[in-house]
């Protein structure tokens with residue numbers, strides 16, 4: 375991409391929702407960032423434009439073979455009025471890792487970071503200020519080449535859109551009910567589970583809908599090979615506090631390298647907790663519940679930050695975790711991360727970037 379970002383401002387502005395009315399991902403701001411890729415030119419014409427539809431050829435490769443990646447991060451308005459992004463470099467790195475896995479040409483990381491900060495700066499009035507709200511940033515790359523052969527496309531568009539958001543789950547920070555999924559799998563070792571690509575989310579819908587009909591918020595995914603080891607929960611990474619340890623599945627290809635996952639592991643180690651990244655069988659979790667050593671369980675993700683699991687179902691059993699309430703470590707992690715994001719707690723690792 376050449377360096378200068380061209381800015382074409384919208385002539386009319388949309389009304390902004392009130393902070394207390396925000397849900398997740400339904401409202402979009404006045405502008406978007408765009409850049410195109412062609413084999414001969416590389417990434418070119420980085421620009422901010424008024425928000426609007428993309429014009430895609432119906433033969434665009436993404437519409438047929440799902441060659442696409444995205445990422446998700448947030449900007450927060452602190453109590454001091456400053457706007458901070460949470461770990462944007464890490465998100466750019468992950469977007470590029472996802473891109474490589476899907477045979478999409480990676481972005482120049484410096485310009486990708488600037489695409490995020492520039493766009494948020496242009497739409498800075500859209501960053502809500504109520505605690506629990508933020509501006510969700512969605513960088514996306516899709517294959518636009520009109521071609522029906524199956525091979526990596528030669529044309530792409532990179533775009534970034536912004537959405538002021540509230541809680542991801544209607545439950546907010548209240549504990550969720552989770553059903554262990556025994557029949558469908560989200561990803562398999564060697565597949566694309568480690569990439570943030572739309573196909574993983576499409577693959578997850580059927581089981582998630584079934585779980586919702588049965589009264590659960592989401593599913594606990596088991597590994598695709600043995601149907602035994604826990605992988606992820608819904609669209610989030612999973613952590614289990616058992617005995618004196620916090621256990622989370624390793625980044626072995628089928629799960630996403632969550633930025634919140636990494637942040638939580640770092641904080642826990644800072645605080646002196648033993649964090650073990652290893653395969654954890656669902657039977658071991660149920661046995662710990664029987665023995666009284668299953669203390670807390672939570673999901674980590676950008677959208678919901680930390681989501682406590684209050685009830686876990688596996689086969690014909692249902693166990694309450696932390697008495698169905700928010701566990702003490704779950705709450706401390708949530709408070710600390712949210713404090714760093716809104717600038718009310720120290721940021722010893724330099725995770726936030728001011729806009």
Ligand code: COI
Nearest residue numbers: 446609610675676677678
């Ligand atoms: C997250 O941020 O936790 C997610 O992956 C959810 C997102 C796809 C809406």
